[in-house]
Structures are given as structure tokens and as C-alpha cells.
Amino acid sequence: MEAFAALIDALVYTRSRNEKLRLIAEYLRATPDPDRGWALAALADGLDFPAVKSGTIRTLLKERVDPVLWTLSRDFVGDTAETASLLWPAPAAAPSPPGVSEAVELLSAMTRKSVLTELPLLLDRLDADGRYALLKLATGGMRIGISSRLAKTAFAQAFAVPVDEVEEYWHGLHAPYGELFAWAAEGEPAPDIANLPTFRPFMLAHPLEDGTVDLADYAAEWKWDGIRVQLVRAGQGEAAQTRLFSRSGDDISATFPELLDMLPFPAVLDGELLVRGSAQGGEENERTQGGAASFNALQQRLGRKTVSKKMLAEAPAFVRLYDALLVEGEDWRPLPWSERRARLETLMPRLPASHFDLSKVVEARDFEHLAQIREGSREEAIEGLMLKRRDSPYIAGRRTGLWYKWKRDPLLVDCVLMYAQRGSGKRSSFYSDYTFGCWAGDPNDPHGAGAELLPVGKAYSGFTDEELKKLDRHVRGNTVKRFGPVRETDKSLVFEVAFDSVHASKRHKSGLAMRFPRIHRIRWDKPAHEADRIAALEALIRD
Numbered sequence: 001m002e003a004f005a006a007l008i009d010a011l012v013y014t015r016s017r018n019e020k021l022r023l024i025a026e027y028l029r030a031t032p033d034p035d036r037g038w039a040l041a042a043l044a045d046g047l048d049f050p051a052v053k054s055g056t057i058r059t060l061l062k063e064r065v066d067p068v069l070w071t072l073s074r075d076f077v078g079d080t081a082e083t084a085s086l087l088w089p090a091p092a093a094a095p096s097p098p099g100v101s102e103a104v105e106l107l108s109a110m111t112r113k114s115v116l117t118e119l120p121l122l123l124d125r126l127d128a129d130g131r132y133a134l135l136k137l138a139t140g141g142m143r144i145g146i147s148s149r150l151a152k153t154a155f156a157q158a159f160a161v162p163v164d165e166v167e168e169y170w171h172g173l174h175a176p177y178g179e180l181f182a183w184a185a186e187g188e189p190a191p192d193i194a195n196l197p198t199f200r201p202f203m204l205a206h207p208l209e210d211g212t213v214d215l216a217d218y219a220a221e222w223k224w225d226g227i228r229v230q231l232v233r234a235g236q237g238e239a240a241q242t243r244l245f246s247r248s249g250d251d252i253s254a255t256f257p258e259l260l261d262m263l264p265f266p267a268v269l270d271g272e273l274l275v276r277g278s279a280q281g282g283e284e285n286e287r288t289q290g291g292a293a294s295f296n297a298l299q300q301r302l303g304r305k306t307v308s309k310k311m312l313a314e315a316p317a318f319v320r321l322y323d324a325l326l327v328e329g330e331d332w333r334p335l336p337w338s339e340r341r342a343r344l345e346t347l348m349p350r351l352p353a354s355h356f357d358l359s360k361v362v363e364a365r366d367f368e369h370l371a372q373i374r375e376g377s378r379e380e381a382i383e384g385l386m387l388k389r390r391d392s393p394y395i396a397g398r399r400t401g402l403w404y405k406w407k408r409d410p411l412l413v414d415c416v417l418m419y420a421q422r423g424s425g426k427r428s429s430f431y432s433d434y435t436f437g438c439w440a441g442d443p444n445d446p447h448g449a450g451a452e453l454l455p456v457g458k459a460y461s462g463f464t465d466e467e468l469k470k471l472d473r474h475v476r477g478n479t480v481k482r483f484g485p486v487r488e489t490d491k492s493l494v495f496e497v498a499f500d501s502v503h504a505s506k507r508h509k510s511g512l513a514m515r516f517p518r519i520h521r522i523r524w525d526k527p528a529h530e531a532d533r534i535a536a537l538e539a540l541i542r543d
Contacts, residue, residue: 001097001126003031004039005133012144020146024154029185035100037176044151046140047175051110052119054080054139060120064089075485078428079143081135088131091124098125100137101176107138143424148248159184164201164396171249172198197234197243200268200325201396205386205403212367213387213404219337220362220370223383223405224272224320225295225501227302231271231319233263240266244273255304256317262355266328267347271321272359274298291357292320295515296503318355321348322386325394333394340394374408383500384408410498411540412520413438414531416453417493420475421486423460430468431475431487433460434519436495437510438537443529453491454510454534457499462519471522494523494531502540512537 007027014020024043028036041047057080061070065087077083098106103122110118119138123131136142152170156163161184172193173180182188229252233242242260244253253260256273263269274292297315301307324344325333332340341361348358362385364370374385384407392402415436423432435458441451463471474493481488498520505513512534 001100001103001130001133003027004035004100004137005097005126005129007039008133008136008142008144009129011146015145017150020150021154021157024146024151025158028155028158033178033181034176037178037181038100038104040151040155040177041175042137043142043146044148044170045175046142047104047107047137048140049107049110049138051112051115052107052138056115056119057081057084057135057139060084060116061087075422076428078422078424081132081139084135085128085131088123088128093124095127095130096125097127097130098122103134103137155180155184165190167201167396168198169193171200171245172196195235195239197232197241199230199232199243199245199249201249202228202230202247202270203323203394203396203403204398205405206398206400208387208404208406215364215367215370217391218387218389218404219341220364221322221359221386221388222362223386223407224274224292224359225383226272226274226292226298226320229271229273229319230325231259231263231267231269233266235266255301255307257307258312258317259319259355262352264350266326268325268327269319269321270323270325271319271356273317274320275301275315275317291318294501294503296501296505296513316354318357320357320359322359323394336391336393337388338390374406382408410500410520411502413497413499413537414523414526415456415495415497416491416528416531417489417495418453418455418491419486419488420471427460427468430472432468432472433458434471434495436497438532438534439529440510440534442533455508456502456510456512456534456537457497457514457517459495459497459517459519462498463522467522491528494526494528495519496521496523502537504541510534510537512541 004027007023010023011020014023028040031039038047058070058074061084070083070087073087074080074083077086106118106122122134126134136144149167152166153163155161156166166180166184169180169183169191170177173191179188179191183190228247230245231242232245233240235241242253242263243251244256244259246252275298276291276293293315298317301311301315301317304311321344323337323340324347325331327343327347332343335343345358348356362370362373364373370385384405387404387406389402392399395402415438417434418437419435420431421433421435422428423430435455437453437455439451440454443451475487475489478489478492479487480490496519497514497517499514499517501515503513503515504511507513
């Protein structure tokens with residue numbers, strides 16, 4: 001645990017990506033199995049110990065230190081694990097730190113009842129750095145600037161193996177990844193995942209900046225407003241299994257069970273998960289294909305562990321296919337997009353139309369014509385366009401010049417800052433999370449008593465570090481009320497907020513919910529009474 005704690009401490013204070021890769025690689029080479037496997041799992045995906053939650057840690061600390069001191073300290077530091085590791089009373093005995101494997105074993109054995117006595121015993125065996133590392137590991141959220149991809153890249157660098165192969169094997173294995181280390185570090189045969197329904201890394205796109213492409217070389221498809229998924233069926237007969245994976249490789253099969261029996265042959269298919277809209281039969285118009293509801297309808301099903309029969313009936317899921325990676329044992333990924341597309345079209349009659357359709361190619365005379373078509377996309381359940389080089393193979397990750405995403409321009413609305421909250425991590429000292437609202441009623445109408453600001457969204461991105469400092473000073477200097485960690489400000493500052501769409505929502509007082517709101521500009525010059533009205537947002541609601 002001491003070496004793992006030292007690694008975590010070093011990573012927290014390191015900004016350089018290359019240095020982070022070096023630190024993780026050195027740790028993996030120097031640490032024996034299975035400690036390094038558990039550490040890698042913690043860095044890449046996070047480990048899950050159901051008995052250990054942030055609330056458990058708060059309860060333990062409030063029993064050992066002044067509750068007010070804990071609350072103020074946590075609010076200032078912005079990180080539960082860091083605050084707890086520093087405030088934990090020093091034990092009388094000298095530290096006797098467990099190994100990572102022992103810590104994982106002890107944490108796994110804890111129950112909701114036993115954790116209140118067993119976790120303190122474990123924390124007493126560690127110094128402050130060890131406690132921090134343990135709590136980060138135990139709660140499953142490292143939040144130290146290490147992505148899953150970076151951890152896997154470090155593994156690949158440590159043992160000089162291709163990171164794409166690491167990614168491919170990863171999802172067919174389980175921590176502490178003994179087979180993966182045996183292959184990469186010891187030269188053993190590669191893990192056999194041929195008959196396992198495992199996730200394969202997606203091919204991704206670069207944003208199309210201010211430029212054009214030649215439609216003789218690129219095909220255009222709609223970028224649908226759902227979630228990118230991969231449907232995988234592997235094995236034969238009764239041993240066959242089907243899984244549905246999200247973009248990040250999370251298994252979401254249980255949330256969409258109606259899709260699991262619909263793929264009748266072994267394959268790995270790439271597409272957009274959508275739910276049926278009012279056009280249940282998949283009606284088409286002259287610009288695009290129908291049948292898909294807005295993202296708001298899909299969102300009602302996301303994250304659910306169980307799905308009711310009513311929900312299955314009211315919002316049935318289907319997959320609009322983009323591509324195919326493997327089909328009946330043959331790897332299609334090296335083929336050019338045009339050939340994969342032609343083959344995918346021949347597969348469609350073998351798939352039930354109730355649960356699959358094919359994302360159509362958008363035909364245009366030239367790029368200027370395509371731009372006109374894109375401008376008319378606002379009313380559909382789409383985000384914009386995808387531009388795919390016709391001769392491109394299917395390559396994991398982003399490769400320059402192969403695929404581009406050309407998202408539609410965002411919607412803009414002027415809102416008033418209402419509440420602010422401190423961020424976490426590097427932003428824990430700044431009020432960086434902002435809730436903003438629009439006017440219900442007209443604040444300019446002298447006879448219109450009751451004009452009220454109603455919250456319509458929350459954002460914590462879109463501004464520079466210098467603007468963050470200025471916003472923080474504004475919040476501190478214009479606070480009118482405090483609600484725990486939240487400050488209410490006077491209603492004087494206007495944000496120009498960019499967002500992708502707005503939907504009706506019964507969960508919010510305004511009756512509205514924005515999708516992907518972010519700060520586009522800070523309107524220091526604009527009076528708050530000139531901000532937009534709720535009615536302006538309601539007019540943008542898509543069914």
C-alpha cells in the first residue's frame with residue numbers, strides 16, 4: 001500500500017501527461033501480482049465496494065472530530081478523501097500498512113454494518129498518504145486526472161505492447177488481470193476472448209473546424225441524438241451471449257433487455273441507441289428518417305437497474321446502425337468504410353426491423369449544399385452530421401483525416417446567475433459551478449407584479465481561468481444568502497448560455513431542462529432585466 005500511496009501522491013502533483021505515463025509504468029513493472037492488477041483496475045475503471053460510501057466516511061469523521069470542523073474543512077478542501085485523511089486522529093500504534101491486495105480483500109468483506117468498525121481499524125494502520133490512497137480506492141472515484149485510456153496506455157508503455165490490443169482484451173477480463181499481465185509482461189499467449197461478448201474500442205471523430213471536405217472522398221451521415229452503443233453477440237447455441245455496451249465500455253444490457261434477443265448471429269455492431277417517437281413505424285421525410293424520439297425520452301430509461309413493462313411499451317429502444325466491426329467470425333475493421341457499408345446493407349434483412357434500422361447516407365450535390373441541409377436539422381432528433389472518409393478502415397480512437405463530426409451550431413440564451421457552489425479538485429477553492437435562470441413574467445413591466453427568476457440550468461465550463469477568478473470574486477462580493485456550500489447571489493450578472501436542446505421536465509420548477517449547457521460568454525455589460533424569458537425557451541422545446 002505504501003508504493004501505491006506514493007504513486008497516487010505523485011500523480012496528484014503531476015500535470016505532465018508523459019510524466020504520469022512514466023510513473024504508472026514504473027509502478028506496474030516494479031510491483032508484483034496481484035497488487036499491480038488491483039492498482040491498475042482502481043486507476044482505470046474504479047473498484048466497487050458497496051459498503052464504503054462517502055456518507056460512511058462522513059459518519060466516521062463526525063464521530064471523531066468536531067462536526068462543524070469537518071463540514072468547514074470539507075467545504076474548503078473540496079475532496080472527501082483528502083479531508084478525511086488529514087483530519088483522521090493519529091493512532092497510538094505505528095502504521096502497519098496492508099498491501100493493495102489485502103486492502104481490497106478487507107474492503108470487499110465489509111458490510112453496511114461492519115464497515116463502521118472495520119474501516120476505522122484499516123485507516124488506523126496507515127499514515128495520512130496511505131489513508132488518502134485507501135479512501136480513493138475504496139470509494140471508486142479517483143478523480144486525480146487519470147483517465148481509463150491513460151492508465152491502459154501506461155500499461156502498454158510499461159510492457160511495450162499495442163494499446164489497442166490492451167483495450168481489446170481488457171473488457172473480456174476481470175481484475176486483477178492476471179492473464180493480461182502474463183501476456184504483456186511474461187510473453188504468455190494472448191487472452192482468448194473469441195467466444196466472449198466483449199467490448200471493442202470505438203472509432204471516434206475529430207470536430208470539423210472552419211474547413212470543408214470533398215464529398216467525392218467523404219460520405220455524410222446524420223449524427224443522431226441518442227447514445228453511441230455497441231451490440232455484441234458471441235458464442236454458439238445455448239452458450240451464446242449478447243451484451244450492450246456504452247461508449248465508455250460500460251455494460252448497459254440490463255437497462256435495455258428488449259435488445260438482447262434481437263441479434264441472431266455473432267457480430268459486433270456499432271450504432272446509436274434511440275427510443276421510438278411518435279412515428280412508431282419509422283416514417284421518413286425528404287431529409288432524414290423518422291421514428292426516433294428526442295434525447296429527453298431516452299434519458300428516462302438511462303441508468304435504471306430495472307425497467308417496467310410500461311416503460312418498455314411507452315419507450316421501446318432500437319439501434320440505428322452506423323457500422324459493423326466483426327460479423328460471424330470475420331473481422332471487417334481493416335476494410336474501407338465503403339465496403340463495410342455495402343456489407344452492412346446486405347445484413348439488414350437478417351435483422352428485425354422492430355429493433356434495428358440503418359442510418360442513411362445524406363446525399364448532397366456539394367459541400368455547400370450539405371451545409372444547407374445541416375442548417376435545417378434543428379427539428380430532428382439529431383446533433384449534426386458525421387463525415388466519414390470512404391476508404392477509411394475502422395480504427396480505434398481518433399485518427400486525423402478519417403472521420404469528422406460537424407455538430408449543428410448551439411442554441412444561445414441570456415440567463416441570470418442565481419446560485420454558485422465551489423468546485424472539486426483543483427477548483428475546490430473557487431465558486432465555479434453556476435446555476436442560472438430566466439424570467440417568468442416581464443421584469444420591465446411596471447404593472448406586472450410577480451416577475452420571477454426560475455432556474456433553467458447549471459454549468460461549470462466555458463470560461464477561462466482568468467474569468468473564473470473574476471467570477472469567484474463576483475460571487476463572494478455579491479452573496480445575499482448561504483445554504484450550506486451554496487451561495488445565492490444578487491441577480492445582477494448575465495451569462496450567455498450555449499446549449500444543444502431544451503426539453504419539458506417535471507423535475508424542475510421552471511418545467512424545463514437544458515441539454516449540455518455551458519457558459520458561452522459572460523455579459524458583464526448587460527442588465528439582468530434584459531435576460532431572456534421562460535417563454536423563449538419553451539418555444540424551443542422539441543417533443
